[in-house]
Amino acid sequence: MEFYRFLCFLFCLSGQLLLSLPFTTAQLCHHVQSDALLQLSNSLTVETDTDRRCDPKTTTWKNGLDCCSWDGVACDNITGNVIGLDLSLSCLQGTLHSNGSLFALRHLQSLNLAFNDFRTSPILPELSVFTELRHLNLSCSNFSGLVPVEISHLSKLVLLDLSFNDTETYGLKIENTVLKMLVQNLTKLRELELDGVDMSIVSPSSFMNLSSSLTFFSASGCGLQGEFLANIFRLPNLLDLDLHSNDITVPFLKSNWSKSLESLILSYTSISGKIPESIPEFENLKTLDLKNCRLTGSIPSSLVNLTKLTKLNLSRNELTGHIPSFVGKLEQLIYLDLSFNNFIGVLDFGVLSKMKNLQALRLSVELILAHNSMNYTFPKLETVALSSCNLTKFPLFLNSLKKLRNLDLSRNKIGGQLPKWFWDVGKGRLESLDISSNLIEGRIQQFPWKELTNVDLSDNLFQGPLLVPPLSIFSFWAAENGFSGEIPSSFCKISSLAVLELARNNLSGSIPQCLGNLTNLYYLDLSANKFEGTFPWSLDNCASLAFLNVSYNKINDTFPKCLLEAPLPWIINLQYNEFHGQIDPPIAPFLSCKLDTFSISNNNLGGQWPEEYFLHCFNMWSVDLSNNRFEGPLPIPSPGTVLYSIANNKFSGKVSPLICNATELVIFNLSNNSLMGTLPECLMSFSKNLSVLNLRMNMILGVIPRKFAKDSKLGTIDFS
Ligand SMILES: *[C@@H]1O[C@H](CO)[C@@H](O)[C@H](O)[C@H]1NC(C)=O
Ligand SMILES: *[C@@H]1O[C@H](CO)[C@@H](O)[C@H](O)[C@H]1NC(C)=O
Ligand SMILES: *[C@@H]1O[C@H](CO)[C@@H](O)[C@H](O)[C@H]1NC(C)=O
Ligand SMILES: *[C@@H]1O[C@H](CO)[C@@H](O)[C@H](O)[C@H]1NC(C)=O
Ligand SMILES: *[C@@H]1O[C@H](CO)[C@@H](O)[C@H](O)[C@H]1NC(C)=O
Ligand SMILES: *[C@@H]1O[C@H](CO)[C@@H](O)[C@H](O)[C@H]1NC(C)=O
Ligand SMILES: *[C@@H]1O[C@H](CO)[C@@H](O)[C@H](O)[C@H]1NC(C)=O
Ligand SMILES: *[C@@H]1O[C@H](CO)[C@@H](O)[C@H](O)[C@H]1NC(C)=O
Ligand SMILES: *[C@@H]1O[C@H](CO)[C@@H](O)[C@H](O)[C@H]1NC(C)=O
Ligand SMILES: *[C@@H]1O[C@H](CO)[C@@H](O)[C@H](O)[C@H]1NC(C)=O
Ligand SMILES: *[C@@H]1O[C@H](CO)[C@@H](O)[C@H](O)[C@H]1NC(C)=O
Ligand SMILES: *[C@@H]1O[C@H](CO)[C@@H](O)[C@H](O)[C@H]1NC(C)=O
Numbered sequence: 181m182e183f184y185r186f187l188c189f190l191f192c193l194s195g196q197l198l199l200s201l202p203f204t205t206a207q208l209c210h211h212v213q214s215d216a217l218l219q220l221s222n223s224l225t226v227e228t229d230t231d232r233r234c235d236p237k238t239t240t241w242k243n244g245l246d247c248c249s250w251d252g253v254a255c256d257n258i259t260g261n262v263i264g265l266d267l268s269l270s271c272l273q274g275t276l277h278s279n280g281s282l283f284a285l286r287h288l289q290s291l292n293l294a295f296n297d298f299r300t301s302p303i304l305p306e307l308s309v310f311t312e313l314r315h316l317n318l319s320c321s322n323f324s325g326l327v328p329v330e331i332s333h334l335s336k337l338v339l340l341d342l343s344f345n346d347t348e349t350y351g352l353k354i355e356n357t358v359l360k361m362l363v364q365n366l367t368k369l370r371e372l373e374l375d376g377v378d379m380s381i382v383s384p385s386s387f388m389n390l391s392s393s394l395t396f397f398s399a400s401g402c403g404l405q406g407e408f409l410a411n412i413f414r415l416p417n418l419l420d421l422d423l424h425s426n427d428i429t430v431p432f433l434k435s436n437w438s439k440s441l442e443s444l445i446l447s448y449t450s451i452s453g454k455i456p457e458s459i460p461e462f463e464n465l466k467t468l469d470l471k472n473c474r475l476t477g478s479i480p481s482s483l484v485n486l487t488k489l490t491k492l493n494l495s496r497n498e499l500t501g502h503i504p505s506f507v508g509k510l511e512q513l514i515y516l517d518l519s520f521n522n523f524i525g526v527l528d529f530g531v532l533s534k535m536k537n538l539q540a541l542r543l544s545v546e547l548i549l550a551h552n553s554m555n556y557t558f559p560k561l562e563t564v565a566l567s568s569c570n571l572t573k574f575p576l577f578l579n580s581l582k583k584l585r586n587l588d589l590s591r592n593k594i595g596g597q598l599p600k601w602f603w604d605v606g607k608g609r610l611e612s613l614d615i616s617s618n619l620i621e622g623r624i625q626q627f628p629w630k631e632l633t634n635v636d637l638s639d640n641l642f643q644g645p646l647l648v649p650p651l652s653i654f655s656f657w658a659a660e661n662g663f664s665g666e667i668p669s670s671f672c673k674i675s676s677l678a679v680l681e682l683a684r685n686n687l688s689g690s691i692p693q694c695l696g697n698l699t700n701l702y703y704l705d706l707s708a709n710k711f712e713g714t715f716p717w718s719l720d721n722c723a724s725l726a727f728l729n730v731s732y733n734k735i736n737d738t739f740p741k742c743l744l745e746a747p748l749p750w751i752i753n754l755q756y757n758e759f760h761g762q763i764d765p766p767i768a769p770f771l772s773c774k775l776d777t778f779s780i781s782n783n784n785l786g787g788q789w790p791e792e793y794f795l796h797c798f799n800m801w802s803v804d805l806s807n808n809r810f811e812g813p814l815p816i817p818s819p820g821t822v823l824y825s826i827a828n829n830k831f832s833g834k835v836s837p838l839i840c841n842a843t844e845l846v847i848f849n850l851s852n853n854s855l856m857g858t859l860p861e862c863l864m865s866f867s868k869n870l871s872v873l874n875l876r877m878n879m880i881l882g883v884i885p886r887k888f889a890k891d892s893k894l895g896t897i898d899f900s
Contacts, residue, residue, distance in 0.1 A: 208260040209247035212284065217247055217262070219281035224274035227297065234271035234295065254290070261287035268317065272296035278306050290315035294341065297322045300351065303342075305330040317341040319373065324351040327377070332361040338368050343375035343398065353378035359386045371396040375422075384408040384428060390415065398422035400445070413437050424448050424469070437461035447471035447493065455494075460485035471517070472496040484509055491515040495542060503527050503543075508534040517542040519565060529556050529577065536560070539583075543569060559583075567591050567614075574598075578605050588614040590636065597622035604628075615640070616657065637661065638681065646687065655679035659705065667692055679703040683729065691716050691735075699724055707753065708732040715740050729753040731804065739763045739810065755806040755825070762812030805829065806849065814855060817842045825849035827874065835859055835880070840866035849874040851898065858882035865889040876900045 221238040228236060237251040247262065248255035254264030262285050275298060276282060283306045291310065294317045302325035303318065310316075313334050319341040327342065344351045354362075354374070359382050369391040380403035388409050390397065395417050404426035410433050412421065418438050422445040423430075429450050441462045447469045454477035455470070465486050471493045478501030479494070490512050499521040507516070508531035516535070519542040532541070533556035540563035556577045563586040566575065571592035578584070584606035598620060610629040616638040623644035627635070632650050636657040645665040649656050653674050659681050666689035671677065677698050683705045690713030691706065702724045711733040717725075722742040731753045738761035743752060802823035805815075811830040816838045824845060831853040837860035845867040855878040863873075868889040876898045884899065 208255055208257075209262070210260055213262045214243075214247040216281035216284040217241060217250070217253065217265075218243060223277070223280060224272045226271050227273040228271050234269045237267060237270045238272070256287070259287075263287050263312070264290040266290070266292040267296065268292045268294040270296060273299065275299050275301035276304060278304050283307070283309050286310065286312075288313055292317040293321050294319040295321060300324040303327055303331070303352070307331065308333040310334065311336070313337060314368075315339040319343040320345050322351060325353070327352055327354045327358055329358045329361060332358065332365040335365050336368060337366050338393075339371040340366070340369060341371065341373040342377055343373040345376060351376070354382055356382045356386055363387060363389055363391075367391050367393075369394055370417075372398075374399040374402060376401050378402065379404050387412065392416055394418055395440075396420045399426070401425040404428050407431065413441075416440065419443065421445065432456040432459075434458055435461065439463055441465055443467040445469040446473065449473055451475065453477070455480050455483070455499075457482045459483065462486065464488060466512075467491040469493040470497065475499055478502070479504055479507075481506065483507075486510070487512070489513055490537075493517040494521065496520045498522055500524070505531045508532060511535055511537070513538055514560075515540045517565075519543055519567065529575075532556070533558060533577070539563065541565070542588075556580075562586065564588070574602060578602075581605060582607050584610060586610075586612040588612075589618070590614045590616045592618050595619040595621070598624070633676075646682070646685075649674065651676070653677055655681075655703075657681040658685070659683040661685055663687060665689070667695070669694055671695065672697055674698070675700065677701055681705045682709065683707040685709055687711065690714065691730075696722070701725060703727040705729040706733065711735060713737075717742050725750075727751045730757065731755040733757055735759065739805075751802045753802070753804045754808060755804045757808055759805070759808040759810060761810065763810060763815045764812070801844075814839075814850070814853075817845070820844055823847045826853065827851045829853050831855060833857070835863070835875075837862060839863070843867050845870050847872045850878065851875060852877040854878065855880055859885055861885050861887065864892070864894070868892065870894055872896045874898045 218241060221241055226236045226239055228234065241250045247253055248260065252266045252270065253262055255261060256263045265285065265288060273296065286309055288310045289312050291313060292315065298321050300322055303323050305328040308330035314336050316334065316337060317339065320343070342352055354377055359379070363386060370393050372394060373396070375398050379399065382404065384404055384406050388411055390412065392415060394415050396419060398420065400422050406428060408423065408428050408430045410431045413433050414436055415438055418441050420443040421441060424445050425448040427450055429452065430446065432453070433456070435458055437458065442464050443466060444462065445467065448471065450473065451470065452474035455475055457480045459480065460482045466488050468486070468489060469491065475494070475497035477499065479499060481504060484506040487510070489510050491514060492510070493515065495517040501523065502525040503518060503523050505528060511534060513535045514537050516538060517540070537560055538558050539560050541561060542565035557580040558577065560583060561581050562583050564578065564584065565588040567588050568591040571589065571594055574594060578587070579601045587605065587610060606629065608628055609631055611631050612634040613632060614636040616636040618640050621641040621643065624642060624647045626647055627650055630650050631652055633652055633654040635649060635653065638657045639660040642661040642663060644663065646658070646663045646667060648668050648670045651674055654676050655678060657679065660683065662685065663682070664686040667687060669692040672692060672694035675698065678700045680701060681703065684707070686709065688710040691711050693716045696716040704725060704727065707729045708731070711730070712735065714737040715730070715735055717740045722740065728751065734757060736758040739759060743750065801818065801821040803817055803821055804823065804825045806825040806827040806829065808829055810826065811832065813833045814826065814831045814835060816836060817824040819841050821842045822844050824842065825847065827849045828851070832855065834857035835850070835855055840860060840862035843866055846869045848870060849872065851874045857880065859880060859882060864885045865887045868891060871893045873894060874896065
């Protein structure tokens with residue numbers, strides 16, 4: 181035995197020595213494989229100008245050097261074959277060809293091409309030559325098309341990652357038969373990630389015989405539909421299961437839950453019914469995320485036995501009853517979100533304060549928080565969202581939060597002035613503050629938080645001059661208060677400002693001309709104040725505006741020309757001002773922007789815009805120029821316009837048939853102008869959604885067009 185060890189020692193030593201000598205390592209890499217690598221590198225370009233952070237690896241590859249020492253390349257120490265290729269995040273761009281040199285690297289055991297851009301090329305069936313492959317990672321690398329059945333030949337695969345992180349479009353698609361074979365043949369799989377792969381034609385039952393070695397399985401946002409089999413909860417080695425954002429149900433088990441599971445994410449699915457009492461059989465569960473499902477009933481008392489939970493999200497369900505005081509015993513919790521359910525009753529703050537590790541706390545709706553006392557501290561809390569909790573005072577415990585970044589106390593009944601200690605919250609580091617829809621009064625001069633990016637003071641009783649928010653601000657919401665005086669020109673210094681919402685206050689004076697210099701501003705609402713004078717945008721300065729509402733003021737200007745040339749979709753509301761003059765050219769070249777993501781109810785942008793709003797272009801165009809003194813020919817709305825009103829102006833001339841290109845119109849109001857001539861033949865039929873057509877008080881003559889759209893929704897027609 182001793183002798184054997186000694187031999188081994190000698191051998192290892194000599195192995196080390198050999199390895200460290202340059203001439204021997206040079207022999208390690210086979211020429212054929214080295215050439216193949218260089219060819220692969222030459223067939224792709226390195227694109228460092230993308231948004232993605234990447235680190236070019238192939239640029240360091242040099243002919244004549246040992247390829248085993250190249251960045252991203254791993255060789256077998258004994259045979260010298262290239263067995264590992266990790267080109268993830270290497271800024272690569274181009275397509276792979278079936279005759280490509282990559283497939284010459286037959287000994288590959290691990291291939292990672294994640295986070296590159298393969299220009300929507302397909303995953304090639306030739307990859308079945310990699311019979312030794314154990315790790316295949318093609319995530320986020322812009323492959324598309326059908327996943328080839330040959331992938332199921334790779335029966336030694338331990339890790340397969342085809343996930344794609346683009347929620348807009350699917351890249352890859354898997355057919356049911358291919359998935360079945362994959363499940364059948366890849367019996368050694370431990371990690372399977374298929375997020376964002378289109379599986380809308382895959383039956384969830386195809387996952388029935390998933391490898392029992394599986395530790396990590398995710399298939400979120402795959403368009404899966406139907407009932408998943410409960411077997412998945414019994415996989416003996418499973419650690420992470422993530423099926424969020426699919427239209428699936430899962431029958432909860434009575435027993436035999438996997439003991440190993442640590443993370444269960446089933447948010448945004450169609451799971452319904454009660455949370456089962458047997459859930460603590462997942463005795464190792466750390467993350468339980470059931471947000472936005474259809475869960476009913478109360479929180480089962482057995483949940484207290486999930487003692488390892490660090491993240492619990494049950495928000496946006498229909499859960500009822502009390503929030504049980506045992507939640508306080510879940511002492512490991514870092515993240516707790518129970519908001520937007522139908523809980524009732526009283527929740528004792530002392531109970532919550534036992535969770536010393538809590539970093540984020542979200543509750544809401546009809547809860548009374550008892551024992552509002554400074555005695556309770558949450559040393560690590562960074563996020564507090566107590567929206568709609570019937571609070572009447574600022575919770576004193578906020579005072580003790582030294583790490584607070586995000587605070588949401590909106591929709592409560594908090595009255596009085598901001599308490600002095602409030603300025604100390606988060607020790608100057610607050611990033612987001614929402615105290616909207618309360619009864620808070622008084623003046624605010626300045627915020628002490630230098631890193632604040634979002635602030636919402638809307639719908640309170642604040643008075644006095646408008647405060648100047650810190651330079652870090654991105655969105656500033658202060659509608660529906662009693663702020664008065666002018667907009668301080670120092671707002672113009674906030675170059676990051678993107679949202680400025682000051683509607684329904686007592687503000688007056690002229691709008692600072694320099695606001696037109698804010699190149700990031702896309703949302704501006706100054707409606708229902710007392711602004712006068714001219715509009716601040718010069719010809720080429722409103723390129724970023726997407727939402728503009730200055731209605732109900734006394735602005736005396738011509739139509740802001742830059743609006744006609746701006747590239748973004750528009751909601752324009754100029755009604756009840758003193759705008760005048762012609763709109764030139766009268767065909768408002770409001771760019772066409774056809775998309776289908778928005779319904780008319782979203783037009784009324786009462787609160788904050790959801791983030792998705794900016795990812796999609798929307799056809800929710802609304803142009804309201806009514807109650808001004810515009811004149812000249814009728815401007816033609818763009819094809820996507822939904823609401824169009826020019827009522828109570830002095831527009832003149834004929835109603836052009838070009839109007840009929842606006843096939844999405846729902847409300848069309850031309851009343852009280854000086855329009856004349858006959859009506860275009862298409863008027864009653866051009867939009868099948870038209871519900872209001874108002875032409876009263878003009879000088880139109882001739883006949884009313886008889887052709888109506890099929891299923892016409894016209895409810896109001898006024899020709900008086
Ligand atoms: C090969 O050598 C490298 C570096 O010396 C070492 O990290 C690796 O574990 C070895 N691989 C095998 C398969 O022995
Ligand atoms: C591989 O195929 C592509 C397209 O099919 C072709 O353009 C290219 O010349 C081929 N390369 C080699 C090395 O044969
Ligand atoms: C994917 O490839 C297509 C086609 O070449 C390209 O237009 C697109 O920008 C790429 N997408 C990403 C995320 O790289
Ligand atoms: C795939 O590679 C990427 C980039 O290296 C990495 O972030 C990801 O975790 C890998 N996937 C798996 C399942 O390990
Ligand atoms: C399963 O894998 C084996 C190799 O291990 C292969 O011969 C067979 O064709 C594969 N079956 C399918 C259906 O892909
Ligand atoms: C996917 O996108 C989400 C949201 O954009 C992001 O939080 C997450 O880190 C991304 N995941 C990967 C692997 O890039
Ligand atoms: C928690 O687990 C213990 C021990 O397994 C058990 O006796 C107890 O009944 C469980 N509590 C609940 C509320 O299920
Ligand atoms: C909370 O406020 C709402 C609205 O004012 C009220 O209907 C409800 O009864 C209150 N809830 C509690 C628990 O007091
Ligand atoms: C808070 O603590 C103080 C002293 O520690 C005690 O006198 C007081 O009763 C406590 N208040 C509450 C509401 O528990
Ligand atoms: C706005 O920008 C213009 C040109 O970019 C500059 O001349 C002007 O001084 C700026 N106005 C203010 C108030 O910053
Ligand atoms: C609007 O401004 C013009 C000059 O720019 C002025 O002649 C006119 O009287 C103003 N109208 C009103 C209603 O203030
Ligand atoms: C309006 O539609 C007609 C055809 O119906 C088309 O020729 C014309 O270009 C369209 N005009 C605009 C401004 O879109």
